[in-house]
Amino acid sequence: MKKILITGALGQIGSELTVKLRDIYGQDNVIATDIRKTDSAAAASGPFEILDVMDANKMADLAKKYEVDTIMHMAALLSATAETKPVFAWNLNMGGLMNALETARELNLQFFTPSSIGAFGPNTPKDKTPQDTTQRPTTMYGVNKVAGELLADYYFHRFGVDTRGVRFPGLISYVTPPGGGTTDYAVEIYYEAIKNGKYSSYIDKGTYMDMMYMPDALGAIIDLMEADPSKLIHRNAFNVTAMTFDPEELTAEIKKHIPGFEISYNVDPVRQAIADSWPNSIDASAAAEEWGFKAKYDLSSMTADMLEKLKAKL
Numbered sequence: 001m002k003k004i005l006i007t008g009a010l011g012q013i014g015s016e017l018t019v020k021l022r023d024i025y026g027q028d029n030v031i032a033t034d035i036r037k038t039d040s041a042a043a044a045s046g047p048f049e050i051l052d053v054m055d056a057n058k059m060a061d062l063a064k065k066y067e068v069d070t071i072m073h074m075a076a077l078l079s080a081t082a083e084t085k086p087v088f089a090w091n092l093n094m095g096g097l098m099n100a101l102e103t104a105r106e107l108n109l110q111f112f113t114p115s116s117i118g119a120f121g122p123n124t125p126k127d128k129t130p131q132d133t134t135q136r137p138t139t140m141y142g143v144n145k146v147a148g149e150l151l152a153d154y155y156f157h158r159f160g161v162d163t164r165g166v167r168f169p170g171l172i173s174y175v176t177p178p179g180g181g182t183t184d185y186a187v188e189i190y191y192e193a194i195k196n197g198k199y200s201s202y203i204d205k206g207t208y209m210d211m212m213y214m215p216d217a218l219g220a221i222i223d224l225m226e227a228d229p230s231k232l233i234h235r236n237a238f239n240v241t242a243m244t245f246d247p248e249e250l251t252a253e254i255k256k257h258i259p260g261f262e263i264s265y266n267v268d269p270v271r272q273a274i275a276d277s278w279p280n281s282i283d284a285s286a287a288a289e290e291w292g293f294k295a296k297y298d299l300s301s302m303t304a305d306m307l308e309k310l311k312a313k314l
Contacts, residue, residue, distance in 0.1 A: 001021075001025065001069065001110065001226065002025065002029060002069050003025075003029045003030075003031075003067060003068045003069050003070065004021055004025065004029065004030050004031065004068060004069075004070040004071070004072060005033065005062060005063055005066065005068040005071045005072070006018055006021075006031065006032050006033060006071075006074060007033050007053050007071070007072070007073050007074055007075040007096065007100060008033075008034060008053070008073070008075030008076065009032035009033055009034050009042050009048075009074065010032070010034040010036070010037075010038055010042055010043060011034070011074055011075065011076075011176075011179065012078070012171065012173070012179050012181070013074050013114065013171065013214075013218075014032070014034070014042065014072075014074040014075075015041075015175065015176050016042075016173065016175050016176065016214055016218060017072070017074065017218055017221060018030055018032045018041075018046075019041050019042055019045060020218045022046050024222070027046040027047075028047060030047070031048075031049065031066045031068065032046065032048045032049075033048070033049045033050070033051035033062065034048075034050070034075070035050065035051065035052050035053075035075075036050070037050060047066065049062055053075045053092070053095070053096030053099055053100065054091070054092065054095050054096060054099070055099075056099040056103070059099050059103050060102075060103045060106060060107070063103050063107055063109065064107065068107075069109060069110060070109055070112070070225070071100055071103060071104050071109050071110075071112075072111075072112045073096065073097060073100035073101075073111070073112070073113040074113070074114065075092075075096050076092070076093050076144070077089045077093055077141070078141065078179055078181040079116075079118050079139060079141040079181050079182045079274055080181060080184075080270065080271050080274065082139065082140045082141040082144070083139060083140060083270055083274070086140040089141065089144060090140060090144065093148070094144055094147060097148050097151060098151070100113065101151060101152070101155045101161065101163075104155070104161050105155060105161050109161075110162045110164070111152070111155070111161055111162060111163045111164065112163075112164050112165060112221060112224070113148060113163075114165055114166055114167075114168050114221075115145045115148060115149050115165055115166065115167040115236070115237045116141070116142075116145050116167055117129075117167055117168070117169050117170075117209070117210055117278050117279060117282060118137060118141045118142040118145050118182075118274070118278065119135055119137060119142055119146045119149060119167060119237070120278055120279050121136040121137040121138050121142060122136075122138060122276070123136050125279070126279050126280045127279070127281055128281055128282065128283045129279040129281070129282040129283060130239075130283050131234065131239050131283060131285070131286040137277065138273075138277050139274055139277065141274075142277075148165075149236055149237040152165055152235075152236040152237075153235070153236055156235055156236070162229060163235060163236055164224050164225060164232070164235055164236060165224075165236040165237055166221070166224060166237070166238045166240045167237050167238065167239050167240065167282075168212065168217060168240065169183070169209065169212050169240070169282070170182070170183025170209055170210065170211040170212070171183070171211075171212055171213075171214055171217050172186050172187050172190075172211055172212070172214065172302065172306065173187065173213075173214035174190070174305075174313060175214070177191075182209075182271045182278075183209055183211065183275075185201050185202055185203045185247065186209075186211055186250060189201065189250060189251070189254065189263070190254070190303075190307060190310055191310065191314070193254050193258050193261045193307070194258070194307065194310055194311055194314055197258065197260055197261055197262065198261065198262045198263070198264070199251075199261075199262075199263050200265065200266045201247045201263055201265050201267075202267060202268035202271055202272070203247055203267070203268075203271065203272060203275055204247075204265055204272055205246060205247055205248050205265060206246050206248070207246050207247065207272070207275050207276070208245065208280040208281065209244065209245075209246075209278060209279075209280070210241040210242075210243070210244050210279065210280075210281055211241075211242065211243050211245065212240065212241060212242040212295060212297075213295075213297040213302040213305070213306075215296070215297065216242050216295040216296055216297055219296070220240050220287075220293055223291060223292065224238065224287075224291055224293075227290070227291035227292075231290055231291065232290055232291065233286070233290055234286055234290065238284070238286060238287040238290070238291075238293070239282045239284045239286060240284050240287050240295075241281070241282050241284050241295070242295035242297055242302075243295075243298050243299050243302070244281040247263060247265075253299050253300060253303045254303060254307070256303075257303065257307050
């Protein structure tokens, strides 16, 4: 990677990925795009262009204008939001992905797009979910992600596009506010612990989901994109994870820092059903073997850092 175009650059991952990549590759070598512009660091710290990912011609024109060699397609509607707007989610998630893949094919670009544990379903093995296994998701978001994994594989095998991707678990960050994901309770809880000393969780006790701290997620993207392609057997949809916990375990960890913190439960049936269809834990050994993936943060170190950073922010 030398010059990178990012779609969805102001979203949950893109906003932090843009800044990180500019630190590594140079401010002028990372072109951020999104459907709107804000005063965020991702928009202000380097080149920024308004782009609706449904506009295939403009996407290709921007890639040509800036002479990029890599496209990172991060624009997508997240899981819980996608369930309320399934047709829009299909059109945006799949239409945008096709446009990005076509841009990569036409201009011979390296390509990254994230998948998710949402690509798994209730028939997938729940514990230590394998890299290659049954994928029959019961959500529109999950259907989009499985289709996206297959499309990325197709563009590699059919057209030779250097496609790469990971299946992210829930991502936890102090930078970007929660944005409509099922795992966002694990972000909201830190905000509420600091502001109010209590939190009402829409995910029920005993519900385990894989999670990862954003610094590890960004590191995984960069490490995979810089990896030797000859060693990549899977290329796309690598399982990655850092930790698995339920709301009670997360609460216990927060109470080590905020002893009076209390949690209650007001379960959202839609998001709980999504969570119940996902794995409890996944096996990331393929990513470790093929490109050296290893997370640095666990629940304890993440919680300490989240609370420290959020207290300063809030």
